[in-house]
Amino acid sequence: MSIKTVRNLRRLSQIVFFVIFFWLILKTNFDVDFSVANGSDIHLPYPVSLFLQFDPLTALGTLLSSWTVYEGLLWSLVILIPTIFLGRFFCGWICPMGSLNHWISEIRSERITHRGKGKIESNRYKKYQRIKYYIFFFFIGAALMGTLQVGLLDPLPFLARSIGTVVLPTVQSAALGVVGWIKSIGYPPLGNAAQSVYDTISPLVLNYRPVYFHAILTIGLLFVVVLLLNRLFIRFWCRGICPLGAMLGIFSRYAIFGLQKDESKCNQCAMCNLHCQGGDNPDVGHTWHQAECHLCLNCQAACPEDALSFRFFPQHEPSRANPAPTPKVDVTRRKVLLSFLGGVALFPLIRSGDAFGANPNPRLIRPPGSVNESAFLAKCIRCGQCMRVCPNNALHPTFMESGAEGIWTPILIPVIGYCEPTCTLCTQVCPTGAILHLTIKQKVGDKNEPPVRIGTAFFDRGRCLPWAMGKTCIVCEEWCPTSPKSIYLKEETFVDRNGNEMTLKRPYVDPNLCTGCGACEYACPVVDRPAIYITSVGESRSAKNQILLQRSKLRQGSQQS
Amino acid sequence: MKRREFIKKTCQAAALAAVSGGVGFLFHNRESSAYAKLVQANPAFQVAADSSLPKIVLAQNADHIAALHAALDAVGGIKRFVKPGEKVTIKPNIGWDRTPEQGADTNPVLVGEMVRLCFDAGASEVVISDIPCNYAPRCFLRSGIKEAAEKAGAKVILPRDEDLVTVDLGGKMLTAWPVLKHFIETDRLINMPIVKNHSLSRCTVGMKNLYGILGGSRNQLHQQIDQSIVDLATFFTPTLVVVDATRVMLRGGPTGGSLDDVTIKNTVICATDQVAADARSAEFLDMQPDKIGHIVLAQSSGLGNLDYKAAGYKELS
Numbered sequence: 019m020s021i022k023t024v025r026n027l028r029r030l031s032q033i034v035f036f037v038i039f040f041w042l043i044l045k046t047n048f049d050v051d052f053s054v055a056n057g058s059d060i061h062l063p064y065p066v067s068l069f070l071q072f073d074p075l076t077a078l079g080t081l082l083s084s085w086t087v088y089e090g091l092l093w094s095l096v097i098l099i100p101t102i103f104l105g106r107f108f109c110g111w112i113c114p115m116g117s118l119n120h121w122i123s124e125i126r127s128e129r130i131t132h133r134g135k136g137k138i139e140s141n142r143y144k145k146y147q148r149i150k151y152y153i154f155f156f157f158i159g160a161a162l163m164g165t166l167q168v169g170l171l172d173p174l175p176f177l178a179r180s181i182g183t184v185v186l187p188t189v190q191s192a193a194l195g196v197v198g199w200i201k202s203i204g205y206p207p208l209g210n211a212a213q214s215v216y217d218t219i220s221p222l223v224l225n226y227r228p229v230y231f232h233a234i235l236t237i238g239l240l241f242v243v244v245l246l247l248n249r250l251f252i253r254f255w256c257r258g259i260c261p262l263g264a265m266l267g268i269f270s271r272y273a274i275f276g277l278q279k280d281e282s283k284c285n286q287c288a289m290c291n292l293h294c295q296g297g298d299n300p301d302v303g304h305t306w307h308q309a310e311c312h313l314c315l316n317c318q319a320a321c322p323e324d325a326l327s328f329r330f331f332p333q334h335e336p337s338r339a340n341p342a343p344t345p346k347v348d349v350t351r352r353k354v355l356l357s358f359l360g361g362v363a364l365f366p367l368i369r370s371g372d373a374f375g376a377n378p379n380p381r382l383i384r385p386p387g388s389v390n391e392s393a394f395l396a397k398c399i400r401c402g403q404c405m406r407v408c409p410n411n412a413l414h415p416t417f418m419e420s421g422a423e424g425i426w427t428p429i430l431i432p433v434i435g436y437c438e439p440t441c442t443l444c445t446q447v448c449p450t451g452a453i454l455h456l457t458i459k460q461k462v463g464d465k466n467e468p469p470v471r472i473g474t475a476f477f478d479r480g481r482c483l484p485w486a487m488g489k490t491c492i493v494c495e496e497w498c499p500t501s502p503k504s505i506y507l508k509e510e511t512f513v514d515r516n517g518n519e520m521t522l523k524r525p526y527v528d529p530n531l532c533t534g535c536g537a538c539e540y541a542c543p544v545v546d547r548p549a550i551y552i553t554s555v556g557e558s559r560s561a562k563n564q565i566l567l568q569r570s571k572l573r574q575g576s577q578q579s
Numbered sequence: 580m581k582r583r584e585f586i587k588k589t590c591q592a593a594a595l596a597a598v599s600g601g602v603g604f605l606f607h608n609r610e611s612s613a614y615a616k617l618v619q620a621n622p623a624f625q626v627a628a629d630s631s632l633p634k635i636v637l638a639q640n641a642d643h644i645a646a647l648h649a650a651l652d653a654v655g656g657i658k659r660f661v662k663p664g665e666k667v668t669i670k671p672n673i674g675w676d677r678t679p680e681q682g683a684d685t686n687p688v689l690v691g692e693m694v695r696l697c698f699d700a701g702a703s704e705v706v707i708s709d710i711p712c713n714y715a716p717r718c719f720l721r722s723g724i725k726e727a728a729e730k731a732g733a734k735v736i737l738p739r740d741e742d743l744v745t746v747d748l749g750g751k752m753l754t755a756w757p758v759l760k761h762f763i764e765t766d767r768l769i770n771m772p773i774v775k776n777h778s779l780s781r782c783t784v785g786m787k788n789l790y791g792i793l794g795g796s797r798n799q800l801h802q803q804i805d806q807s808i809v810d811l812a813t814f815f816t817p818t819l820v821v822v823d824a825t826r827v828m829l830r831g832g833p834t835g836g837s838l839d840d841v842t843i844k845n846t847v848i849c850a851t852d853q854v855a856a857d858a859r860s861a862e863f864l865d866m867q868p869d870k871i872g873h874i875v876l877a878q879s880s881g882l883g884n885l886d887y888k889a890a891g892y893k894e895l896s
Binding site: 048050052053054060197213226227409410438439440441462483489490491492493495496497498499500501502503507523541542543545 | 720
């Protein structure tokens with residue numbers, strides 16, 4: 019097989035893995051095989067978080083922060099172990115974020131860094147490429163202390179989150195906008211044609227109804243900036259920022275596969291550097307950096323003199339004009355230690371803020387099945403899969419609701435969507451066990467086992483129609499999904515401004531029964547700020563965040579906080 | 580400046596000025612409000628009355644399909660209501676994300692059979708839709724109605740914002756309101772409710788089931804629930820009401836959730852008088868129909884007869 023064929027295989031591999039990644043995110047949706055005859059639990063037909071489970075950085079981060087390699091994360095060894103022998107093949111052949119950066123970098127540009135000599139110079143190894151190692155060690159230090167921040171910049175959760183909460187919803191808004199605009203022209207055949215095109219295409223990629231996400235500005239902005247940086251510096255993310263690339267670079271220290279440069283054949287044409295993806299100096303005359311190389315094989319394929327070849331146990335005869343390659347990462351021990359200690363120090367720094375324990379946001383409602391907050395922050399990689407799969411659009415990335423520490427972790431916002439009692443989809447997709455699996459039976463509870471609670475409902479009597487205004491309304495009670503209902507009604511007398519008495523039903527909450535699902539808040543006709551609202555108190559995952567005495571006792575055995 | 584240049588520049592400037600001014604005048608609008616375009620509709624789904632037939636028939640049978648056939652034949656048979664080539668829309672209650680056993684949504688077996696009957700009578704198309712409270716795809720799936728109706732050949736359509744049209748319902752309380760268009764663009768409307776208790780309207784059977792046709796902020800309708808139900812039932816008087824009382828939700832309605840809330844009655848009611856149908860059904864909940872606000876109001880508004888026995892009642896078992 020010629021090297022050009024192998025390079026084409028790499029291109030194919032990039033496309034295939036990108037498509038798989040994208041397809042799995044598309045399928046993280048209410049797209050289920052279900053028949054009433056086969057029972058009432060709804061399951062996703064595909065293991066939609068599988069790609070994320072192949073992520074070695076997620077595995078290492080959660081291992082250090084929680085001392086568990088959760089379920090499918092063991093798959094990450096399938097990437098990590100070959101990397102130890104081969105090098106960063108993942109970056110060049112598999113990583114969908116890497117491929118995206120690759121493609122965007124390769125779009126023609128008149129910019130100096132994208133053509134001719136400027137590009138050759140730009141592709142040479144640069145000091146900024148060390149930044150990713152500092153980021154990596156910083157995150158490792160933080161993880162070891164118990165705050166998992168790798169998900170902020172880990173490329174797989176980064177891309178999953180960006181596509182799931184920003185790109186796809188934006189595409190849907192745009193598509194609906196275009197269809198609406200065509201319809202508004204007022205020529206029905208055209209409008210119907212637009213609608214039928216939408217109806218045909220939308221089930222493949224879009225949700226049944228538009229979704230809206232909290233805090234997408236920060237996610238979207240970062241995503242756009244990362245993509246645009248490729249226009250300034252080729253693969254800036256992969257070379258300079260990506261902590262997963264850094265980790266794989268460190269693990270390729272003892273690789274037995276590498277680049278062999280034949281000094282005698284080289285005529286210094288620099289074609290290898292022109293096409294280099296990693297910025298690792300493949301040319302004769304400079305030190306080749308094993309840890310930076312993505313194994314894209316462009317250099318070998320581009321070399322007209324056959325001076326370069328990737329092989330097992332490459333032979334190097336260093337000379338003055340052709341220095342030996344280095345398997346080492348180009349960072350000093352001191353700086354590694356400093357970044358690591360920085361990460362270690364991050365933990366007491368953020369935890370001395372009030373958001374975690376002293377003054378947690380009462381509206382921080384976590385998905386059902388979530389582990390207690392300290393374990394949650396040690397496990398959540400903010401991939402956004404729970405948010406994408408939630409059929410009610412109830413789960414959202416936080417902005418500052420769980421402090422800066424928990425940015426983009428999931429929060430349930432009942433005004434937008436409530437938690438359907440018989441839905442367990444978010445518990446099925448979490449790749450790290452921040453949300454543990456639930457069955458409907460566990461979630462709803464029965465006579466012996468309490469239901470899973472995510473909060474408790476409270477009335478704002480100053481806004482409630484029957485309480486404040488003498489108007490009939492029972493919508494919260496009507497919607498309340500527990501049986502018996504957690505919201506009950508009592509006939510009471512209302513005296514209006516003229517002294518006329520009238521009887522009407524007023525709603526009350528029974529905290530013993532309320533699970534905090536938020537259906538009442540969602541359905542309340544006082545739409546702008548509902549007269550009934552959920553706060554996190556009473557959530558099953560916490561022993562401390564309780565109102566009822568017996569429940570604090572009950573849960574203490576099973577969960578610590 | 581040359582003459583040619585002078586003319587050219589002046590003409591260009593004049594053209595731009597004309598376009599700017601023209602756009603301003605063309606789009607000038609002094610009206611300060613823009614209402615959504617109202618769709619005028621006046622659906623007439625009912626068939627001619629036949630005094631030789633009872634207006635309401637109740638059939639009890641553990642075989643629910645047999646019960647449906649018996650009750651339907653006694654009110655005149657499906658061919659009386661659906662003529663060949665007609666489009667039929669069925670409105671089951673698919674309001675909640677519940678399984679059939681929990682009795683919050685219409686029995687899927689009955690819905691499937693009704694679809695089959697309509698096709699037997701020569702219907703060109705049978706559409707099933709509803710605007711549920713819970714997430715529509717989940718309700719349609721878990722209620723079993725999507726599966727049963729599609730198997731029988733019906734078009735099961737999820738409600739979407741794009742399919743809402745604002746219609747003048749011409750009621751005392753309900754005037755312009757967004758309505759799911761499938762319930763207007765049809766020849767026949769068959770209402771297939773289930774019998775449940777409800778804390779405000781006391782019972783939810785046929786007329787209350789029509790809420791599912793409405794979009795918009797229908798949670799505000801509860802402030803005048805009786806009048807809004809009657810307005811809706813006046814506008815959308817169905818061809819036929821088929822009440823599913825195979826399972827009846829006695830408490831915890833309209834959502835329920837526990838099997839303890841449900842009792843088995845194995846009964847199907849077919850009626851051409853929707854008030855009589857609701858009145859008879861209320862008795863499953865141990866309620867007197869003349870104590871239920873919207874049923875009383877419906878009678879006084881001339882929608883039907885709450886004294887169902889006087890309306891022409893037949894019981895088969």
